[in-house]
Amino acid sequence: MTEFVEVKTQDLSGAALDWAVAKAEGMPALIYPTDPHYVYIDMPGRGCGPYMPSHAWFEGGPLIEKYKLDIGAPMENQNGPWNAATEWAHPLGYKGDTPLIAACRAIVASILGETVSVPKELLS
Numbered sequence: 001m002t003e004f005v006e007v008k009t010q011d012l013s014g015a016a017l018d019w020a021v022a023k024a025e026g027m028p029a030l031i032y033p034t035d036p037h038y039v040y041i042d043m044p045g046r047g048c049g050p051y052m053p054s055h056a057w058f059e060g061g062p063l064i065e066k067y068k069l070d071i072g073a074p075m076e077n078q079n080g081p082w083n084a085a086t087e088w089a090h091p092l093g094y095k096g097d098t099p100l101i102a103a104c105r106a107i108v109a110s111i112l113g114e115t116v117s118v119p120k121e122l123l124s
Contacts, residue, residue, distance in 0.1 A: 002031070004117040009109040010094055013101065015039050016122040017054045021063070021104045024111040027051070036121040053104055060100040067107055071099050086110045 012020055015031075018039045022029035029051070030040040042048040053060035064071065064084075072083035072093065084102035085093030094109055096102030108116060 003120045005120045005123060006115050007118055007123070009105055009112070009114055009116055012105060012108065012116065012118070014054070014122070016118045017101065017104050017108070018052050019118055019122055020108040020112060020116050021053045021060075022051055023116075024108050025063075031119055031121065033121075036119075039122070054096075054098075054101050057100065060103060063107055064099075064103050067103075067110070069103050069106055071103065073099075 007016065009020070015037055019029045019031070022039060022041055027041045027043065030042060030048070032038075032040065038050045038052070040048055041051040051059065053063055063069075067086055070085045070093070072085075074080040074082060081095035081097060082099045082102040083093040083095055084099065084106040086106055094102055094105035096105055
């Protein structure tokens, strides 16, 4: 049986963030015990495969358009975080090292909230 851990949405990353996006999107997220570093989804017409919207533009990019996210880049000559916000989420948005990470955090927060229960094995 999978043990779940509460994590602040702003702190989600990697497979845990991808899992939370899948849940926010209503997708069946699968975790294989032999490979907990990736989340898999099994969707009709797509088959079963890794799901990485926080790292793969072909999966995360369309979500930016779907949720009409406002993406803010770091200021010129600064290495600060990217920012993503929805009109119904936190007014300052959600931060991330990349635009996709920031976008995924904003999506999760707008649908699942500021804290999410994620499978513990995805946090390692």
